[in-house]
Amino acid sequence: MITLTDYADAARERLGPAVWDFVEGGAGAERTLAANLTAFEHVRLRPRVLTGLGLPHTKTEVLGRVWGAPVGVAPMAYHTLAHPEGEVATARAGVPFVVSTFASRTFEDIAAAATAPLWLQVYCFRDRTSTRRLVERAERAGFEALVLTADAPRLGRRVRDLRNGFLLPPGVEPANLTGTGFSAPGEHALAEFDAALDWSVVGWLRSISSLPVLVKGVLTGSDALRAREAGADGVIVSNHGGRQLDGAPATFDVLPEIAGAVSGSCAVLIDGGVRRGADVLACLASGADAVLVGRPVLHGLAAGGTDGVAGVLGVVTDELAEAMLLTGVPSPSDAGPELLTPTEPAAVVAEAVARPGGVSLRRRDLHGSLADPLLDTMNFLNEITHRYPDAISFAPGRPHDGFFATEDVFTHLRRYVDHLEESGATPAQVRSALFQYGPTNGQIRDLVAASLRADEGIDVPPSSIVVTVGAQEAMLLAVRALIAGPDDVLLVSSPCYVGITGAARLLDVTTAVVEEHADGLRCADLEAVILAERARGRRPRAFYVVPDHSNPSGATMPLSTREELLALCARYDVLVLEDSPYRMVSPGPQLPALKALDRERRVVQLGSFSKTLFPGARVGYAVADQPVEGGGLLADELSKIKSMVTVNTSPVSQAVVAGMLLAARGRTSELNTETAAHYGDAMRTTLRELAACFPDRETLGVSWNEPSGGFFLTLRVPFRADNDALTRCAEEYGVLWTPMSYFYPQGGGDHAIRLSVSYLPGALIPEGCARLSRFVRAQAG
Numbered sequence: 043m044i045t046l047t048d049y050a051d052a053a054r055e056r057l058g059p060a061v062w063d064f065v066e067g068g069a070g071a072e073r074t075l076a077a078n079l080t081a082f083e084h085v086r087l088r089p090r091v092l093t094g095l096g097l098p099h100t101k102t103e104v105l106g107r108v109w110g111a112p113v114g115v116a117p118m119a120y121h122t123l124a125h126p127e128g129e130v131a132t133a134r135a136g137v138p139f140v141v142s143t144f145a146s147r148t149f150e151d152i153a154a155a156a157t158a159p160l161w162l163q164v165y166c167f168r169d170r171t172s173t174r175r176l177v178e179r180a181e182r183a184g185f186e187a188l189v190l191t192a193d194a195p196r197l198g199r200r201v202r203d204l205r206n207g208f209l210l211p212p213g214v215e216p217a218n219l220t221g222t223g224f225s226a227p228g229e230h231a232l233a234e235f236d237a238a239l240d241w242s243v244v245g246w247l248r249s250i251s252s253l254p255v256l257v258k259g260v261l262t263g264s265d266a267l268r269a270r271e272a273g274a275d276g277v278i279v280s281n282h283g284g285r286q287l288d289g290a291p292a293t294f295d296v297l298p299e300i301a302g303a304v305s306g307s308c309a310v311l312i313d314g315g316v317r318r319g320a321d322v323l324a325c326l327a328s329g330a331d332a333v334l335v336g337r338p339v340l341h342g343l344a345a346g347g348t349d350g351v352a353g354v355l356g357v358v359t360d361e362l363a364e365a366m367l368l369t370g371v372p373s374p375s376d377a378g379p380e381l382l383t384p385t386e387p388a389a390v391v392a393e394a395v396a397r398p399g400g401v402s403l404r405r406r407d408l409h410g411s412l413a414d415p416l417l418d419t420m421n422f423l424n425e426i427t428h429r430y431p432d433a434i435s436f437a438p439g440r441p442h443d444g445f446f447a448t449e450d451v452f453t454h455l456r457r458y459v460d461h462l463e464e465s466g467a468t469p470a471q472v473r474s475a476l477f478q479y480g481p482t483n484g485q486i487r488d489l490v491a492a493s494l495r496a497d498e499g500i501d502v503p504p505s506s507i508v509v510t511v512g513a514q515e516a517m518l519l520a521v522r523a524l525i526a527g528p529d530d531v532l533l534v535s536s537p538c539y540v541g542i543t544g545a546a547r548l549l550d551v552t553t554a555v556v557e558e559h560a561d562g563l564r565c566a567d568l569e570a571v572i573l574a575e576r577a578r579g580r581r582p583r584a585f586y587v588v589p590d591h592s593n594p595s596g597a598t599m600p601l602s603t604r605e606e607l608l609a610l611c612a613r614y615d616v617l618v619l620e621d622s623p624y625r626m627v628s629p630g631p632q633l634p635a636l637k638a639l640d641r642e643r644r645v646v647q648l649g650s651f652s653k654t655l656f657p658g659a660r661v662g663y664a665v666a667d668q669p670v671e672g673g674g675l676l677a678d679e680l681s682k683i684k685s686m687v688t689v690n691t692s693p694v695s696q697a698v699v700a701g702m703l704l705a706a707r708g709r710t711s712e713l714n715t716e717t718a719a720h721y722g723d724a725m726r727t728t729l730r731e732l733a734a735c736f737p738d739r740e741t742l743g744v745s746w747n748e749p750s751g752g753f754f755l756t757l758r759v760p761f762r763a764d765n766d767a768l769t770r771c772a773e774e775y776g777v778l779w780t781p782m783s784y785f786y787p788q789g790g791g792d793h794a795i796r797l798s799v800s801y802l803p804g805a806l807i808p809e810g811c812a813r814l815s816r817f818v819r820a821q822a823g
């Protein structure tokens with residue numbers, strides 16, 4: 043007998059099929075019964091090694107009493123179905139035991155055999171006098187708590203029992219309820235249970251007994267709070283082992299909600315599907331004080347009487363102690379949510395999809411953009427990154443982690459609060475600035491405007507700025523506001539950043555592409571596209587461009603092209619959407635931003651602090667200083683849209699960003715001297731290593747551009763660099779990159795790769811390039 047399954051197998055052999063079904067079965071289609079078990083299948087515990095803690099102990103305090111382990115026996119009717127000595131044999135195992143109203147041995151006999159705490163499970167009958175007698179009798183026998191079962195106004199529809207016509211065998215009866223005369227448990231419940239109970243029953247129980255009261259069958263945070271308010275000392279998260287409402291959630295899944303709701307103000311226990319020590323640990327980590335085990339106890343009892351029960355609970359407790367040791371948890375009260383790895387989304391999604399019945403949606407009834415592979419590109423990249431966590435990754439366009447220190451968040455926040463106080467804000471105003479909804483267009487616009495002036499020579503009033511949730515939201519707002527109807531077209535480069543093409547796709551906005559060459563964009567091409575669109579009867583409304591160290595290609599627009607571009611757009615009355623997040627994180631002086639060269643308010647700048655400060659803030663901005671007929675600026679129009687999208691950008695995030703800006707008098711360039719040097723080094727190292735790895739690049743048909751900054755460069759290869767090639771490269775060569783074709787709105791880029799140098803540690807770049815070259819050679823061959 044090593045696992046609980048061994049006990050279950052032995053019990054099955056000893057119990058007749060109808061009794062086995064009575065014990066094992068659940069209500070309806072037994073979906074909840076199954077869910078209780080599968081919920082634990084998805085748990086992944088995070089081991090902690092070399093903690094120096096030594097052996098853990100499992101002792102736990104529950105309602106003021108010390109239990110040997112946080113594991114007790116759930117209330118179950120009629121233990122004599124499993125063993126002639128019934129509950130007496132169970133009690134002798136010396137484990138805390140909740141005795142059912144339908145116990146088949148007397149409370150006095152059970153109490154005489156018990157060495158651990160006994161609680162009474164109460165079904166409240168319509169005849170309150172008989173319920174009261176039951177409680178008084180148990181209290182006299184030394185029981186220590188009452189467990190009101192709240193989820194059974196009648197018994198659930200147990201299909202197995204109905205098919206078997208299950209009746210209690212002769213001699214098996216509720217020993218503490220005399221003369222009931224029922225042999226079908228369901229009929230007994232129907233005849234005598236009070237189906238009209240409400241929360242006042244908790245008060246009634248307290249009025250007739252001095253024992254603490256727990257409510258069993260709670261599955262929502264709000265009911266847990268009601269139990270508290272009604273005076274309960276604890277709740278037991280339970281769906282009655284799937285025997286009542288079929289379709290109720292797995293208990294483990296709702297445990298965090300309930301533990302969170304009562305937050306330590308009362309005891310929280312759980313039952314349902316607990317079969318291993320690791321399950322117990324997961325419950326403790328999710329906020330339970332202890333667990334109750336149901337069916338396996340009856341298995342142990344059937345298989346070996348008291349020894350069997352002790353054996354079952356011993357397995358669970360031993361496994362718990364082992365799991366605690368391996369996760370570095372010295373005692374049950376030390377288990378916290380950090381022990382749990384978030385459930386694998388894929389497994390959970392697969393389970394949700396496989397669930398039969400209910401509403402299912404046809405793809406053609408969803409917005410067309412959702413079937414567009416464009417919207418899947420990020421998912422594929424994330425998924426492959428997770429699948430090959432050890433690969434050297436040139437894929438993500440993220441900042442390097444090494445520049446972030448957790449404590450800094452607090453320092454920056456504090457600095458902003460100090461700044462508000464120094465500017466005369468009252469404590470109430472400071473509180474409101476952090477905790478309340480803020481102004482839709484942002485509360486740090488003055489600091490953003492000052493920063494643009496200091497860093498970029500862009501002189502705009504704060505009122506022309508909208509603080510957004512990253513530049514991505516700024517894109518969405520700008521495209522929504524500027525594209526008036528189906529005849530307006532948004533011009534983009536090809537290749538192009540997917541954020542803008544994705545936003546356009548979501549909004550059903552037509553895009554037209556301007557091919558980018560190896561040396562970057564050419565105004566002649568842009569003009570040709572403008573003319574072609576006009577000839578088709580469409581209005582080229584705005585041109586989206588990343589002029590510096592572009593994502594994805596890495597190209598930078600020369601000064602002469604910038605001036606030419608502004609003049610061209612003026613000629614054809616096209617607005618410019620400038621997105622340039624990499625300027626301050628690139629080494630050396632930068633060319634002037636388009637907005638700095640803009641003399642006629644033609645440029646809407648879409649700004650981001652994700653690269654210069656940190657992406658977790660999700661703070662960006664739009665500079666939209668164009669006056670709008672009838673008064674106000676384009677910024678005010680964007681703000682109207684924002685009020686219906688994100689309402690306002692998180693004031694706490696804005697406060698942290700503001701604190702960082704204040705630290706350098708607005709100069710993000712000053713904050714980024716080290717980062718710019720780091721990324722510059724990474725780019726130079728990558729270019730040097732590529733040159734070393736591909737001395738024969740011309741014969742091979744390999745080439746790349748040489749960006750002076752930014753995060754990205756383009757590698758051209760003599761084979762199709764698609765998802766299959768990427769998967770092969772990850773699997774066989776342990777290196778990741780992004781297929782450039784993702785960034786071509788109308789196809790193309792099949793033979794190019796985007797390499798990002800920003801995220802991976804510099805020391806890995808040579809090895810990454812070497813692996814890449816082996817892959818490229820194998821493919822080319």
Ligand SMILES: Cc1cc2nc3c(=O)[nH]c(=O)nc-3n(C[C@H](O)[C@H](O)[C@H](O)COP(=O)(O)O)c2cc1C
Nearest residue numbers: 065116117118119142191282283313314315336337
């Ligand atoms: C045979 C059997 C009888 C039960 N009788 C009762 C009962 O009398 N009162 C009660 O509150 N719960 C009763 N339950 C539900 C258990 O207390 C518990 O919620 C459930 O069995 C826990 O799930 P598990 O069996 O998956 O561990 C019974 C469960 C079984 C399997």
